[in-house]
Amino acid sequence: MDYYSSHISRLIEEFCALPGIGTKSAQRLAFHVLNMPKEQVKSLTDAITSAKENVRYCESCFTLTDAPQCPICADPKRNHKQIMVVENPRDLAAYEKTGKYEGVYHVLHGAISPMLGIGPSDIKLKELMVRLKEDVDEVIIATNSSLEGETTAMYISKLIKPVGIKVTRIASGVPVGGDLEYIDEVTLLRAYEGRTEL
Amino acid sequence: MDYYSSHISRLIEEFCALPGIGTKSAQRLAFHVLNMPKEQVKSLTDAITSAKENVRYCESCFTLTDAPQCPICADPKRNHKQIMVVENPRDLAAYEKTGKYEGVYHVLHGAISPMLGIGPSDIKLKELMVRLKEDVDEVIIATNSSLEGETTAMYISKLIKPVGIKVTRIASGVPVGGDLEYIDEVTLLRAYEGRTEL
Numbered sequence: 001m002d003y004y005s006s007h008i009s010r011l012i013e014e015f016c017a018l019p020g021i022g023t024k025s026a027q028r029l030a031f032h033v034l035n036m037p038k039e040q041v042k043s044l045t046d047a048i049t050s051a052k053e054n055v056r057y058c059e060s061c062f063t064l065t066d067a068p069q070c071p072i073c074a075d076p077k078r079n080h081k082q083i084m085v086v087e088n089p090r091d092l093a094a095y096e097k098t099g100k101y102e103g104v105y106h107v108l109h110g111a112i113s114p115m116l117g118i119g120p121s122d123i124k125l126k127e128l129m130v131r132l133k134e135d136v137d138e139v140i141i142a143t144n145s146s147l148e149g150e151t152t153a154m155y156i157s158k159l160i161k162p163v164g165i166k167v168t169r170i171a172s173g174v175p176v177g178g179d180l181e182y183i184d185e186v187t188l189l190r191a192y193e194g195r196t197e198l
Numbered sequence: 199m200d201y202y203s204s205h206i207s208r209l210i211e212e213f214c215a216l217p218g219i220g221t222k223s224a225q226r227l228a229f230h231v232l233n234m235p236k237e238q239v240k241s242l243t244d245a246i247t248s249a250k251e252n253v254r255y256c257e258s259c260f261t262l263t264d265a266p267q268c269p270i271c272a273d274p275k276r277n278h279k280q281i282m283v284v285e286n287p288r289d290l291a292a293y294e295k296t297g298k299y300e301g302v303y304h305v306l307h308g309a310i311s312p313m314l315g316i317g318p319s320d321i322k323l324k325e326l327m328v329r330l331k332e333d334v335d336e337v338i339i340a341t342n343s344s345l346e347g348e349t350t351a352m353y354i355s356k357l358i359k360p361v362g363i364k365v366t367r368i369a370s371g372v373p374v375g376g377d378l379e380y381i382d383e384v385t386l387l388r389a390y391e392g393r394t395e396l
Contacts, residue, residue: 004291005264011249014242019230020223024380027288032217033246034253034262041250045243047212048231051205052239055232064232066203090225093202182222 008034060131062124063089063107072096072104079103081137085128085156087111087144090181095142098185101192103140106131111148112155118148120155129159138166140192144179206232258329260322261287261305270294270302277301279335283326283354285309285342288379293340296383299390301338304329309346310353316346318353327357336364338390342377 004012008030015026033041057063058070061083065071072078072092082103086092092105108123132139141156143149157167170191202210206228213224231239255261256268259281263269270276270290280301284290290303306321330337339354341347355365368389 004287005253005262005268007245007249007252007264008262011245014245018227020226025218027291027379028217030249031262031286031288034249036250038250041246044212045246047205047209048239048243051209051228051232052234052236054205055203064203064206064229066205070203088229089202090229093225181225 061105061107062109062127063092063105081135083136084140084142086142094181095188098189100189111143111152113148132160132163132165136165138168140168140170142170259303259305260307260325261290261303279333281334282338282340284340285347292379293386296387298387309341309350311346330358330361330363334363336366338366338368340368
């Protein structure tokens with residue numbers, strides 16, 4: 001791409017490396033950024049830098065947050081005896097959008113995938129087991145209904161059952177193979193209400 | 199979006215403000231950035247900042263570049279007597295990809311649009327007229343074949359004809375209403391070869 005200057009080429013390459021951004025989109029983004037007022041560009045880079053610097057895992061549920069505990073774990077009105085296990089923070093956000101779930105979460109940051117070489121020790125499972133030593137009534141497994149999500153759900157239920165805590169799985173109202181974050185709120189609620197004991 | 203921390207929300211909003219990025223894509227980008235190694239994040243923000251700081255208009259053709267003159271204008275092998283007028287640097291890049299055009303360019307940075315209140319003085323037209331005082335054989339108008347592009351082409355041809363310089367328009371092999379940057383190289387070449395005098 002030598003018809004662009006090196007700075008522009010580099011910027012296009014950086015945008016291209018982001019997920020879901022092709023060459024055309026990257027070009028559009030690059031020229032958009034170059035045409036933005038200086039303060040807006042600074043605001044964008046500051047947002048990236050400060051998010052990267054300040055965001056860490058919640059010490060309870062391991063979602064991404066900028067305080068030691070996330071707003072959900074720090075909320076005494078939430079039911080801390082009900083833990084919903086999700087694969088990533090976007091799935092947590094998807095369930096929060098329903099506005100009806102009152103328990104707390106546990107974010108695994110992934111799912112067990114023998115194909116990709118991701119084992120139980122590569123996700124936040126040990127940390128979930130530690131939480132179960134406290135007073136917990138129910139663990140709701142809300143991993144995706146993909147092969148990896150189902151595998152993870154089975155694995156977790158086998159792990160928790162001996163502890164004597166109720167383990168449920170969200171109903172398969174969620175379309176098989178679908179990604180939790182793209183599903184509408186009503187379907188997500190149906191899946192929550194129709195959860196069955198494993 | 200209070201289920202995300204303020205830093206994440208702000209980052210999502212910043213991404214959302216970019217063209218062609220919706221809420222879902224912005225969330226994906228934000229979490230992707232948070233999961234990127236620190237050096238990669240720095241590389242991204244540096245690319246944005248340094249592009250913004252170093253990129254300026256070429257003093258001849260007004261494309262975006264990081265030297266006083268762009269590589270095309272600085273190239274003595276190009277035919278400086280043939281000037282192709284385009285709306286923006288992406289259109290210039292689209293023609294450069296054909297690899298056959300040997301003249302130079304003039305980037306207008308827009309098109310005349312009475313609807314949007316963009317007049318002849320809002321684009322780099324005066325700068326084009328200054329260039330025509332030097333030894334120029336032909337001005338090829340390669341604005342988009344949209345209403346604004348056609349209006350601009352007509353306006354420029356009326357402006358240049360009294361000067362006595364040949365003015366041509368790329369052939370309408372370009373589909374009407376189409377955006378130049380998305381058209382394949384062969385069609386762009388046909389349009390160049392079939393240009394007609396205005």
